[in-house]
Amino acid sequence: MTAESGARARRHTMWPMRPPVARGLIALALASAVCAPAAASAAPEGHMTWAVHVSLAPTWFDPAETPGVITPFMVLYALHDALVKPMPGNAMAPSLAESWSASRDGLTYEFVLRKGVKFHNGDPVTADDVRFSFERYKGAGASTLKARVAAVEIVDAHRVRFRLKQPWPDFMTFYGTPATGAAWIVPRRYVERLGDDGFKKAPVGAGPYRFVSFAPGVELVLEAYEGYWRKTPHVKRLVFKAVPDESTRLAMLKRGEADITYSIRGALAEELRRTPGLTLKPTAPTFTEWLVFAEQWDPKSPWADRRVRLAANLATDRKTINEAEYLGFGSISASIIPRDFEFYWSAPPYPYDPARARQLLAEAGYPKGFDAGPVATDMVYAPTAEALVNYLQAVGIRAQVRAMERAAFYKADQEKKLRPLVRVGSAAFGNAATRIEAFVLSSGIRAYGGYPDIDGLYREQASELDTKKREAILHRIQRLMHERAMFAPIVEPAFLCGYGPRVEESGLGLIAGHNYSVPYEDLRLKAR
Numbered sequence: 001m002t003a004e005s006g007a008r009a010r011r012h013t014m015w016p017m018r019p020p021v022a023r024g025l026i027a028l029a030l031a032s033a034v035c036a037p038a039a040a041s042a043a044p045e046g047h048m049t050w051a052v053h054v055s056l057a058p059t060w061f062d063p064a065e066t067p068g069v070i071t072p073f074m075v076l077y078a079l080h081d082a083l084v085k086p087m088p089g090n091a092m093a094p095s096l097a098e099s100w101s102a103s104r105d106g107l108t109y110e111f112v113l114r115k116g117v118k119f120h121n122g123d124p125v126t127a128d129d130v131r132f133s134f135e136r137y138k139g140a141g142a143s144t145l146k147a148r149v150a151a152v153e154i155v156d157a158h159r160v161r162f163r164l165k166q167p168w169p170d171f172m173t174f175y176g177t178p179a180t181g182a183a184w185i186v187p188r189r190y191v192e193r194l195g196d197d198g199f200k201k202a203p204v205g206a207g208p209y210r211f212v213s214f215a216p217g218v219e220l221v222l223e224a225y226e227g228y229w230r231k232t233p234h235v236k237r238l239v240f241k242a243v244p245d246e247s248t249r250l251a252m253l254k255r256g257e258a259d260i261t262y263s264i265r266g267a268l269a270e271e272l273r274r275t276p277g278l279t280l281k282p283t284a285p286t287f288t289e290w291l292v293f294a295e296q297w298d299p300k301s302p303w304a305d306r307r308v309r310l311a312a313n314l315a316t317d318r319k320t321i322n323e324a325e326y327l328g329f330g331s332i333s334a335s336i337i338p339r340d341f342e343f344y345w346s347a348p349p350y351p352y353d354p355a356r357a358r359q360l361l362a363e364a365g366y367p368k369g370f371d372a373g374p375v376a377t378d379m380v381y382a383p384t385a386e387a388l389v390n391y392l393q394a395v396g397i398r399a400q401v402r403a404m405e406r407a408a409f410y411k412a413d414q415e416k417k418l419r420p421l422v423r424v425g426s427a428a429f430g431n432a433a434t435r436i437e438a439f440v441l442s443s444g445i446r447a448y449g450g451y452p453d454i455d456g457l458y459r460e461q462a463s464e465l466d467t468k469k470r471e472a473i474l475h476r477i478q479r480l481m482h483e484r485a486m487f488a489p490i491v492e493p494a495f496l497c498g499y500g501p502r503v504e505e506s507g508l509g510l511i512a513g514h515n516y517s518v519p520y521e522d523l524r525l526k527a528r
Contacts (some may be wrong), residue, residue: 044224044236046525048503050517051249053263053380055242056220057407058200061211063133066181067410068140068438068445070285070427070515073178077518078222078238080205082183083111083130084176086429087519088510092176095230096125096185096206106167106465113158117229119187120210127160132188140428140438140445141180148462167465170433173342178514179430208233208521217242233521244379244405253278253498259525260499260506260517263380265325272498273327281506282329282494286338286513289381289425291316291388291488294418297449302372303420307364308397309485311357313350315395321387322491329494336426336439336487337478340513343432343471345478347489357395369396376402377423378409384490385423416448425493427515432474433461440481454480502526 052074059065060072063080077085084100087093094100097111117125131152137145148168153161164171175183185206191199203211208230209222220240224233241258243249250268252258254275264272264280273280293309295301302308322330331339334347361369372392377385382403389399399421404412412418424446426435441458442450454477461473481487495515499506505524507517517523 042232042234044226044233046235047237047239048235048259048523048525049239049241049257051243051252051258051261052240053244053246053249054378054406055217055244056214056240058214058216059407061200061203061214062196063181063184063186064137064139064196066139066178066184067414068180068426068428069410070178070287070429071406072181073514073518074240074516075220076181076184076207077516078207078209078520079203079211080184080186080207082176083113083185084172084183086177086511086514088522091512092172106169107164109162109164109171110155111160111162113160114229115158117206118227119190119204119206120225121187121190121204123187123189124157125185125187125206126157127154128157129185129188130160132191133185134182136186136191137180137182139181141174141182141434142445143443144437144462145174145180145182166463168462169465169467169470170431170462173431173434177429177434179428179434208519209238212237228521230519231521234524235520238520250498253500256500256502258500259503260497260508262495262497262516264496264498266327266383269327269496269498272496277501279499279506281497281499281508282327283497283509283515284329284492284513285427285495285515286340286429287425287427287495287515288333288336288338288492289384289423289490290333290336291375291490292422292424292448293420293485293487294416294422294448295420296486301420302364302366302370305364306485307360308366309488311360311364311395312392312397313485313488314353314357314360315391315397316350316388316488316490317352317391318350318491319352321384322493324387325384326491326494326496329496331492333489333492334482335478335489336481337432337435338492341431341435343474345432345475347478347482350489354391354395361396366396369398372397372399373420374402375399375421375423376404376409376412376418378406379403380406381423381425388423388488388490413446419448422448423490427495427513429513432478433458436474436477440477440486451480451484 060075066072081096083097084092085095098114100111102109150163150165190204208228210225212221212223214220222238224236226232246268249261253261293303295303318332334349337344375385385401392399438444439446442455457477461470464470504526507523
């Protein structure tokens with residue numbers, strides 16, 4: 001979400017609280033003008049198949065466990081729905097909530113739910129489900145949200161009120177975008193009957209597609225839910241096949257075994273671009289990838305020395321990585337914060353200077369380098385990790401790639417089990433504060449440590465209502481991150497995907513900043 005789009009969303013939705021009659025008129029106008037359901041369309045037909053770059057995990061079927069990355073939203077946009085979420089042309093589109101309002105003092109947010117909306121099992125979507133979904137949420141941003149929300153109150157079956165402990169200008173950024181999954185709603189009675197584990201095996205949501213079957217490590221099958229409030233999906237059946245190998249994904253696209261394939265890079269992406277009948281589709285998600293120095297807080301580790309961390313930054317040829325992996329469609333990065341995020345600070349770029357890197361290592365007491373151990377990564381981005389390892393070894397930092405299946409990697413990373421180096425990426429939505437909350441704060445869901453002064457500045461900005469003052473504090477945090485070389489930012493990648501000749505609308509790029517083929521109800525196959 002850019003600063004401009006974020007400002008548009010706030011201007012459009014952050015209404016002062018008014019008497020019930022006036023507030024109702026605002027809600028009606030907002031619902032009618034922005035998100036009235038589309039006229040009924042023809043019954044869904046046909047099927048669309050994806051060759052997906054990761055092994056789908058049942059944890060991604062449950063919004064409560066979203067870990068601060070975009071991957072689970074590949075599934076959530078199909079199975080589930082949120083009160084508010086990004087949609088084409090709107091960074092915070094009313095969804096299960098037809099409207100919302102904020103009190104003048106910034107302490108209360110009230111959401112009005114659409115009437116007549118049902119989960120796939122026929123249960124109505126109610127304010128009770130909203131409160132239940134928030135209370136069970138434990139993913140990225142959960143500690144921040146729950147520390148700042150005093151209560152979630154059910155006004156009536158279709159109206160729910162969030163009361164904050166103090167004004168918090170980022171409430172809707174944390175709650176109403178895929179920075180977290182807290183606004184995605186699940187059916188209380190169904191979840192309580194099955195339990196959390198049972199719900200992952202047979203998920204029920206309020207999204208445009210319902211669960212049919214899941215074969216772990218093989219495929220996920222979904223079918224159109226014709227009662228979806230926004231519109232009836234055009235495609236009847238969606239099939240997501242887990243295909244970790246890039247060359248196999250491309251071969252499936254060529255043979256017509258897949259209609260869309262995710263994450264094709266390097267020489268294979270160039271081959272896709274040259275293949276008649278196939279279309280290469282680069283998108284620019286809110287995506288950054290970087291190297292984490294997980295032992296920088298351990299005084300016995302070489303990584304505790306800023307000079308060593310700076311050497312790793314100077315050893316990395318980011319331009320070559322971007323050209324080799326992303327055909328130059330990505331952007332060189334000196335920050336873990338995407339440049340389109342609100343409150344982004346443009347950090348000075350790191351030059352590619354291996355000679356200076358070797359000099360810094362010698363000054364730090366490692367003239368012959370040192371054995372650094374593994375660089376952990378999810379296997380999709382193993383080629384990037386391999387490039388990093390080669391650059392590090394060239395200056396004397398001897399490391400090896402440890403590639404892991406994505407769900408296992410995320411779990412180990414959240415449990416802080418990966419050391420000493422971790423290649424991390426995130427395409428989660430939000431702003432600079434949401435990215436810092438997850439990856440930089442001492443308490444962050446994906447942070448291996450932190451610094452007391454940064455933690456203090458973060459708390460200060462979180463309550464600051466003056467936008468310029470908030471920006472100055474967040475810029476100061478980002479300067480400290482850069483000065484301390486907390487991370488080795490690599491690139492803001494392009495997400496290179498492809499689709500075949502049967503596809504009329506792939507969904508790729510429809511939602512600004514989103515990786516995947518969303519919204520699913522807008523996808524179309526070509527007429528036969």
